[in-house]
Amino acid sequence: MATENRAAPLLAKALGIVLGTDEIPLRLRAWDGSEAGPPDAPVLEFRHRRALRRILWSPGQLGLSRAYVAGDIDAPGDIFAAFTALSSAGKFSEPGPFRPLTPRELGTLLRTAVRLGAVGPNPAPPPEEARITRKGRLHTRQRDAAAISHHYDVGNDFYALVLGSSMVYSCAVWSEASAAGTEGLPAGLDAAQRAKLDLVCRKLGLQPGMRVLDVGCGWGSFALHAAQNYGVTVVGVTLSSEQAVLARKRAAEAGLTENVDIRVQDYRDIDDGPFDAISSIGMSEHVGREQTPHYVDTLHSLLRPGGRLLNHAISWNARPTKPDPDSFIPRYVFPDGEMLGLGEMVTALEGGGFEILDVEALRQHYTLTLRAWVRRLETNWDEAVALTSLGRARIWRLYMASSALGFESGLTGVNQILVQRAGGAQPPLRRTDWI
Known part of the structure; x- marks a missing residue:
């Protein structure tokens, strides 16, 4: 057992x-009040020996994530500063999954854990961890519906606290003025x-x-904006029943019920095309690499000749693109999600005839968008916890803050790819129509 008030160095x-x-x-x-490390560095607080036990059983990102979600670890100050420091350390600074510990490292870790009184049974994962099976075929209709429900059906009021009145859950487009200063x-x-x-x-x-x-279509924000400001009719599809309920309510309140049709439907089951244009904003990350050609073919078949598709998606930037199933995001945030590189998506779209x-x-x-969401979550913390759970709120804080740093460093990107099906009117000579 560690000497009293001496746990931190170990x-x-x-x-x-x-x-x-x-x-x-x-x-x-x-947990005993002791501290170790640079005095001016961001603080990472281990509130319970159980945090080290989680890391001992899952020595990598998963163990650390479980400890944070459970409240065994905390970043009580500036979470961005703490995560920036942590991401620069050792294996976190390396691309790809964590390197496994060598037998010698594992033995030293175990002896240290014994001295700290942290050895014991593997603690149960926090209840918010996805319960989707890790075996079997990916991206079946049933499995995709379960994955979407895990992430999106956590309460519309919770999302409203984080996203604001726009209820848009994808990257915003900031002007220089609106982006000036994180306080704004x-x-x-x-x-x-x-x-x-x-x-x-x-x-x-x-x-x-x-x-x-x-x-x-999420909570219907794009559908409402397009119908209200451009005089179009919109069919919006989502696999989240909670999203659909609120999207229909918003359409009714805006007097757009005749113009906006919100469905709980898999995109693979849409059979009432063609459409003049298709938007896919923050959706293709859920499709998966193997299903991407079918996704492209399906949307191509639903477009009229000359119709445009805009695919807005997060991507890896020149990094390994194979997801690590034992990392935080697949376990807690986006089960079965898979980001492609920009080149992969462009190739798939061109290969599909666009x-x-x-x-x-x-x-x-x-x-900037993620930092704004984190600020809103932290400002409304007590209400966010009351609407979901402490673990769920901690997941979103960890996920959004770490994602912001990923975009900031260039590890990840987000791209809008505009394509057109052959036939119909020619596109403009330059981008002047939309800039």
């Missing part, structure tokens, strides 16, 4: 073994989301009377 040694580094750029605070980000969020929705409408060349498909009209990278815009 804890630093244990964490260093897991991360593969001799120096951790954090101030570690242990939440205030400028709604305007930045409206700017994004309008940009998509202009890129799609929407005109009154057009029929538009919104794949993965002509590329435009590609726009919005990486920096997503950093």
Whole structure:
């Protein structure tokens, strides 16, 4: 057992073994009140021995994530500063999954855990961990519906706290003025989301009377914006029943019931095309690499000749793209989600018969969007916890803050790819129609 008020130095040694580094750029605070590490560094607080036990059983990102979600670890100050420091340490700074511990490292970690009194049975994962089976065929209709429900059916009121009145759950488009200073980000969020929705409408060349498909329509924000401002009719499809309920309510309140049709439907089951334009905003990440050609073929078949598709999706930037099933995001946030590289998506769209009209990278815009969401969550923390659970709120704080840093560093990107099906009117000579 560790000497009283002396746990932190041993804890630093244990964490260093897991991360593969001799120096951790954090101030570690242990459950006994002791501290170790640079005095001016961001604080990472280990509130319970159970945190180290979780890491001992799952020595990598999963163990650390479980400990954070369960409240055994906390970042009590600036979470961005703490995660920035942690991401620069050892294995976190390396691409790809965590390197497994060597037998020697594992033995040293175990002996250190014994001294800290942290050895014991594997603690049960937090109840918010996805219960979707890790075996079997990916991206069946039933499995995709379960994965979407895990992420999106956690309460519309909770999402409203985080997203603001726009209820848009994808990257906003910020002006220089609205992005000035992180303190102003939440205030400028709604305007930045409206700017994004309008940009998509202009890129799609929407005109009154057009029929538009919104794949993965969320809470209906794009459908409402397009119908209200461009005089189109929109079919929006989602696999989330909670999203559909609110989207229909918003359409009714806006007097757009005749113009906006919200369905709980898999995109693979849509059989009432063709459409003049299709938007897919933050949806193709759920499709999976193997299903992407079928996704492209399906949307191509649903478009009229000359119709445009806008695919807005997160991507890996020149990094390994195979998902690590034992990392935080698949376990807690997006089960079965899979990001493709920009080149992969462009190749798939061209292979499906589309002509590329435009590609726009919005990486920096997503950093600003995520920071605004984190600020809103932290400002409304007590209410967010009451609407869901403490674990769920902690998941979203961890997921959004770490994602912001991923976009900030260039590890991940987000791109709008505008394509057109052959036939019909020629596209404009330049982008002047939508810039």
